[in-house]
Amino acid sequence: MSDAALPRAATSRAPxxxxxxxxxxxxxxxxxxxxxxxxxxxxxxxxxxxDYELGMPALNWIGLDNFREMLSDRGFAIALRNTVIYVGTxxxxxxxxxxxxxxxxxxxxxxxxxxxxxxxxPVVSLTVAMAAAWQYLLHPxxxxxxxxxxxxxxxxxxxxxxxxxxxxxxxxxxxVWESLGYNMVLFLAGLSAIxxxxxxxxxxxxxxxxxxxxRLVTWPLLGPTTLFVVTITLIRSVRVFDTVAVxxxxxxNKASEVLLYTMYREGFTYLRLGYSAAITLxxxxxxxxxxxxxxKAMDRKIHYG
Amino acid sequence: MxxxxxxxxxxxxxxxxxxxxxxxDVAAGEFVALVGPSGCGKTxxxxxxxxxxxxxxxxxxxxxxxxTRRRPAERDVAMVFQSYALYxxxxxxxxxxxxLAMRRLSxxxxxxxxxxxxxxxxxxxxxxxxxxxxxxxxxxxGALLDRRPGQxxxxxxxxxxxxxxxxxxxxxxxxxxxxxxxDAALRVHTRREIVDIHRRAGAATLYVTHDQxxxxxxxxRVAVMQAGEILQVASPEAIYADPQDLRVATFIGSPRINTxxxxxxxxxxxxVAGQQQRLRxxxxxxxxxxxxxxxSLASGGLPAVAEAVEFLxxxxxxxxxxxxxxxxxxxxxxxxxxxxRPGEAVHLAxxxxxxxLFGADGRRLAATPMEALALV
Numbered sequence: 239m240s241d242a243a244l245p246r247a248a249t250s251r252a253p254x255x256x257x258x259x260x261x262x263x264x265x266x267x268x269x270x271x272x273x274x275x276x277x278x279x280x281x282x283x284x285x286x287x288x289d290y291e292l293g294m295p296a297l298n299w300i301g302l303d304n305f306r307e308m309l310s311d312r313g314f315a316i317a318l319r320n321t322v323i324y325v326g327t328x329x330x331x332x333x334x335x336x337x338x339x340x341x342x343x344x345x346x347x348x349x350x351x352x353x354x355x356x357x358x359x360p361v362v363s364l365t366v367a368m369a370a371a372w373q374y375l376l377h378p379x380x381x382x383x384x385x386x387x388x389x390x391x392x393x394x395x396x397x398x399x400x401x402x403x404x405x406x407x408x409x410x411x412x413x414v415w416e417s418l419g420y421n422m423v424l425f426l427a428g429l430s431a432i433x434x435x436x437x438x439x440x441x442x443x444x445x446x447x448x449x450x451x452x453r454l455v456t457w458p459l460l461g462p463t464t465l466f467v468v469t470i471t472l473i474r475s476v477r478v479f480d481t482v483a484v485x486x487x488x489x490x491n492k493a494s495e496v497l498l499y500t501m502y503r504e505g506f507t508y509l510r511l512g513y514s515a516a517i518t519l520x521x522x523x524x525x526x527x528x529x530x531x532x533x534k535a536m537d538r539k540i541h542y543g
Numbered sequence: 544m545x546x547x548x549x550x551x552x553x554x555x556x557x558x559x560x561x562x563x564x565x566x567x568d569v570a571a572g573e574f575v576a577l578v579g580p581s582g583c584g585k586t587x588x589x590x591x592x593x594x595x596x597x598x599x600x601x602x603x604x605x606x607x608x609x610x611t612r613r614r615p616a617e618r619d620v621a622m623v624f625q626s627y628a629l630y631x632x633x634x635x636x637x638x639x640x641x642x643l644a645m646r647r648l649s650x651x652x653x654x655x656x657x658x659x660x661x662x663x664x665x666x667x668x669x670x671x672x673x674x675x676x677x678x679x680x681x682x683x684x685g686a687l688l689d690r691r692p693g694q695x696x697x698x699x700x701x702x703x704x705x706x707x708x709x710x711x712x713x714x715x716x717x718x719x720x721x722x723x724x725x726d727a728a729l730r731v732h733t734r735r736e737i738v739d740i741h742r743r744a745g746a747a748t749l750y751v752t753h754d755q756x757x758x759x760x761x762x763x764r765v766a767v768m769q770a771g772e773i774l775q776v777a778s779p780e781a782i783y784a785d786p787q788d789l790r791v792a793t794f795i796g797s798p799r800i801n802t803x804x805x806x807x808x809x810x811x812x813x814x815v816a817g818q819q820q821r822l823r824x825x826x827x828x829x830x831x832x833x834x835x836x837x838x839s840l841a842s843g844g845l846p847a848v849a850e851a852v853e854f855l856x857x858x859x860x861x862x863x864x865x866x867x868x869x870x871x872x873x874x875x876x877x878x879x880x881x882x883x884r885p886g887e888a889v890h891l892a893x894x895x896x897x898x899x900l901f902g903a904d905g906r907r908l909a910a911t912p913m914e915a916l917a918l919v
Contacts (some may be wrong), residue, residue, distance in 0.1 A: 254826065297600065433626065433628070435624055438593070438622075438624070439629075441614065441615040441616060443642040443707070445645055446614060449650075450645065459631070461632070525576075542623040
């Protein structure tokens with residue numbers, strides 16, 4: 239951090255005019271940050287400590303009551319648990335499969351652009367629109383998936399989105415499908431940054447199997463990419479909302495209730511903006527914790543300076 | 544014969560034939576430099592020997608075993624890469640240990656945590672650590688062993704790469720321009736070190752470089768390569784004094800050898816721009832080549848006009864233009880010699896025994912020096 243001290247010392251000696259010019263130049267970005275990010279966040283934080291409902295004339299300060307209610311709210315507990323299960327399924331699967339797809343595409347000689355496009359398609363397509371296709375695919379009676387299952391001899395295939403046993407699993411599968419391509423593209427970028435020479439050196443050094451070379455070169459050199467992918471995927475899957483809103487509305491029987499959907503319902507269906515803001519704060523805390531963990535890990539290990 | 548035997552190696556890249564049937568032997572304990580301009584195929588040839596590049600036809604023997612279709616790991620070679628190719632996440636010590644760990648430990652024993660509890664791991668790891676320490680000490684790495692490549696200077700990385708190569712006793716060393724990323728002073732120093740390492744290790748060494756000074760100073764034999772062919776393999780002295788091909792003569796030596804278009808008349812007497820030389824050769828067009836140090840200023844000889852003088856300390860280079868030559872001729876003169884002014888007419892003389900003659904196809908021609916008296 240010693241090199242950070244240098245520019246600061248330089249600015250303190252700079253003439254006032256220059257400092258003013260600097261301020262003026264950062265002003266547009268500063269205003270945008272204030273209006274678009276800081277103020278709304280502060281508003282949400284303030285609302286979280288009130289019982290404000292849309293249309294009420296004044297704010298009513300209630301302290302930590304919203305959070306106390308959350309602790310005893312069965313719906314919230316289910317939403318939190320479902321979110322954790324969803325994140326815990328989608329993150330490892332979409333990262334593992336994304337890495338696998340990236341390695342296969344990287345190693346392949348033909349059709350690389352084709353496979354890259356196929357896996358990346360879900361990322362650029364509109365989830366809400368694709369959800370309709372999923373609804374058809376997973377339909378208990380007319381869906382092709384169950385038709386296929388019946389073909390191979392499964393007598394009563396699951397109801398997927400309409401059964402509380404399988405709904406979370408089905409949503410997670412859609413989630414994996416959604417973020418696999420994104421992770422794959424990030425891994426492909428990471429792979430292409432690994433010097434070819436290192437693989438040659440690994441071969442000469444006696445790394446006979448592909449797994450040896452993966453462990454000696456690919457995995458460690460992908461470290462920074464993997465860390466980034468893990469964080470991004472965690473945050474993306476904590477934010478799961480649109481598939482739930484379109485396909486299940488949290489049902490059946492709250493089996494697919496997730497954090498952001500609960501927040502949305504409290505805020506925009508029941509118009510309880512105070513309680514909704516409190517849930518938002520919990521969500522924000524989770525995301526911030528993830529980011530903090532990432533920076534910790536980044537400092538500790540992955541930096542090869 | 545142990546060492547490296549390269550036999551008729553052909554490699555094509557699409558329409559381009561990068562290697563046109565190259566053969567080269569490196570005896571056990573020998574140091575052979577493969578020198579040539581960039582793009583001549585020398586690095587491709589080395590990568591084929593290492594097994595990290597495929598060949599279209601030909602055969603490779605290392606340590607007396609045919610390895611043409613073997614994986615690099617099964618070839619018993621160590622390679623130093625131009626970029627060093629150190630693993631950035633491992634310390635110098637761990638980098639040097641990789642070739643040993645890969646060969647002496649099983650896949651399970653190399654597993655983190657788990658491997659430590661398998662039988663035999665501990666003893667083998669201790670032996671590896673000792674060997675690494677020895678290789679590191681041999682290259683003066685001592686205190687640097689626990690740093691990562693990113694924390695080392697270019698010269699230090701170079702040493703780690705060398706240590707990683709010598710830590711195992713391979714049948715052959717392959718070095719791909721290992722000095723090209725070092726500054727001039729360090730390069731001269733490391734040159735000696737590599738020769739020392741070679742002498743101690745005694746393995747066959749194939750050393751690729753584009754720098755003729757490295758090739759001439761380090762190698763037992765020099766192979767000059769151009770456009771996918773090896774033109775000549777000989778001792779550094781023979782490569783310099785007795786080149787068999789005009790391309791070898793012009794590639795080796797700095798400043799470049801002087802060339803003059805010439806012709807041997809029906810009587811076999813060599814003529815340059817109508818002037819008889821004291822040389823005889825087979826009648827026909829040819830090229831007369833003369834090293835800068837073999838030319839001197841005299842009252843008679845090749846007429847030329849002085850163009851420029853360069854003072855180099857231990858000698859002076861005189862550039863003089865001869866009517867038959869596209870490029871000015873370069874003479875190396877002792878620093879105390881009288882220096883002609885630019886524009887002054889001079890005469891350049893040489894001893895006919897020092898002249899090199901090359902035919903129209905670039906091959907060396909026999910030249911017979913004539914007695915001075917025979918000159919009309």
